[in-house]
Amino acid sequence: MPESKILVVMGSDSDFGVMEPCLAALRELGVQYDAQVCSAHRSPARASALALSAEDDGYGVVIAAAGLAAHLPGVLAAYTTLPVIGVPIAGGALKGMDALLAIVQMPPGIPVATVAIDGAVNAAVLACQILATADKALSERLKSYKKKLEDGVEQRNRRLQDKLAGRT
DSSP states (O other): OOOOEEEEESSSHHHHHHHHHHHHHHHHHTEEEEEEETTTTTTHHHHHHHHHHHHTOOOOOOOEEETTTOOOHHHHHHTTOOOOOEEEEOTTTTTTHHHHHHHHOOOOOOOEEOOOTTTTHHHHHHHHHHTTTTTTHHHHHHHHHHHHHHHHHHHHHHHHHHTTOOOO
């Protein structure tokens, strides 16, 4: 069985700056992905087609980023049984709170896992953790990734201790 890949859908190409770290994390973890722009409001037929074909196209998880009304993750989730992870994008008068609430407050039966506003990296890691339940090699890469995070904290602690002791 081929390795699952991740479909990343952005409501606009202006979301790329927020989502670029997501794509970088997926590359770092060695997971295949495709990225698309699709609007729940301006191209609803395309949104439904992407979601309806996602599983047959080899995707195991969908990550959907949207701002303001942020209907894209929910629309995609309505058309697929794949896990959908929503990334609320900061913007507008409410600085992303409207997007966060729109994504997290889904009706029963249409869940969307939701990360923090602009939480693109966590979306990538969560998507990989979902895929890793059936992929031992990816699970090991995730363990290494998290060990690298831990090592970074230890390195920052050593720098702090050096500063406090006047060694820098």
